[in-house]
Amino acid sequence: MAVDTAPTPAPVKLSGRPSVRTLKLAEAIFIPVFALVISALVFSVFLLFLGQSPIDFFSLIWIGGFGSSFSWQQSLQRAAPLILAGLAFAIPARIGLTMIGAEGALVLGGFGAAAIAIPLVTYAVPPLLTLPLMALTAMAVGGVWIGITGWLKHYRGVNETIASLLLSYIAIAIMNFFVEGLLRDPASANKPSTLPIGEAYRIGAMPGTSVHWGLAAGIVLAIVLHILMTRTTFGFAARMTGGNARASQAQGLPVGYLVVTCCVVAGACAGLAGFFEVAAIHGQANASLVAGYGFTGILISFLARHNALAVVPVAILFGAIAAAGGLIQRRMGMPDATVLVLQGIIFVVLLTSESLYGRIKFFQPGPVGERT
Amino acid sequence: MNEGALVTVLIAMLGGAIRVSTPFMFVALGECLTEKSGRINLGLEGNLVLGAMVAYGVSYLSGNPWLGVLAAGSSGLILGAMHGYICKLPKVNDIAVGIAMMSFGTGIAFFFGKPYIQPTAPRLDSIPLGDWTGNSALAQALQVNPLFFVGIALALAMSWAFANTKWGLIVRMTGDSAASARAMGVSVDLVRFLATSAGGFLAGIGGAFLSLYYPGSWNEGLSSGQGLMAVALVIFARWDPIRCIWAALLFGAAGAIGPALQSVGITSGYYFFNAAPYILTLFIMIASARSKAAARDVPGELSITK
Known part of the structure; x- marks a missing residue:
């Protein structure tokens, strides 16, 4: 019993x-x-x-970020580069790296896209061919940029946090060097810029909205990278390396390959964000690319606990805060x-x-x- | 480039090295103290920017630049103490907290600094050390700010104290092995909290130098990564205060290349030369990572090298 x-x-x-x-x-x-x-x-x-008044402040954030269809679209527009920048921090974070150089990869990627567009636009290559080439260039440049940091970390033991930030400053200097010299559009007197890509080459809005395609690209990438990190052998090996790199190495995992690949993917995300900034927002590369998206992306990734899917809603929240910034400046007289x-x-x-x-x-x- | 221009550039670089190196020196000494205790504070960039703003504001309002220096140090002390306090909580990553403190410090500085971008605040005086040379360029290069000597004195004092005092021994022991420190009855968290706070104080003073002496005004682009380069500099200096001074001078000279070349009319590649300190830092990091000497001198508890 x-x-x-x-x-x-x-x-x-x-x-x-x-x-x-x-x-x-x-x-x-x-x-x-x-x-x-x-x-x-x-x-x-x-x-x-x-x-x-805090009540004024938070209600203005609500109105400016989510209050109307217009403000929703503004928030989503700003969320697009933030999603990609958040992913650029989240993916290396899963493999145990604190990579804070997305800003540089974004700037250099955007600049690369604008630079490759100059000959293509001059010889009137159709936009359908030009835009993918620009995007690929941006992703390649960004990928190499963060990839270098990952390589230095794994094979040379260089601290990736400091190295990635230094490379960010170097990236911005490289862009300034070309934008103020060799590739400067003579017409851009006050704000040195590259040659504009022209209206025909701009990326338009998604149907029925005023939000550019960068948002869709960000969301799709977030889903793809989430699957990659949680449902594949590669992702499992990467997360295991993040947990204990030495144990993973002892198990025979290709730690160097994993680290560099994650960094290249992260850099490609940031570079893509730069591409959309150039092709959809500014139409040319100039100092406006240095907008701090890369640094907000770090915070977004931490808030999302480095989960690629969770990056999306958090980025939209921060897009809304950024979109409401102007309203707060005007209504409450507070600085940016x-x-x-x-x-x-x-x-x-x-x-x-x-x-x-x-x-x-x-x-x-x-x-x-x-x-x- | 003819010989005269070369001399001009070298003298400008000497002067630049002395001027530009001082903030590096203070941040590096602060970081050195913090890292010796076994913790890394990447947030000193925030201390530097906030220190610059506070120093400029206080100097403008009170008319006394040295009061500004003190206030800058205190603001850095507060940020350092925040870092030190948060990091002693379990499961908190000191590198991540450093990034957060960097963004917090610069945010606060930009927010409260808006009204001080326009006005001119009284600045720190310098000591003319080169008048006897009879060479105006050399005399100008040897206009040295007293804070430069304070930094050197501090480095000597720190170096002596690490080797010869009980406090120095406690800090080094905490940095090398938390377990032995605990076994000796030393509170690891308290030592690290105090070391981080004191390090933050020094970084704040570095910021005061930026806004009150060279470049000598407050704006939002005042510091571009000097705080972080100083962290790399400490690694290069292998956690030795005296070597921190030499490294700071080297970085100062690298930072002075751009303006020095501009003074003789070479303006092309200005952005490239401006990036020289970052490139130098990167190469130094690549060269010094994994070196046997660095592996010997690194504090054992430091998360950056694990």
């Missing part, structure tokens, strides 16, 4: 608790959201000290750096919240004996 009845209560007790997987997911969503709420509170206190302060606070609070993982009882599976 006793032998028969003893095991039966256990499943009944467990059915009340969600699985470990669900709990982990809930934790990974709850803690960043909690960090966002705390950041909003901290920022409210900051605004109160300045004699500004307000958004930077908000981002800085979110970043610091978010990283502080990392220490909460595994410490909130609710999200923990029961003792070993009760685990499913």
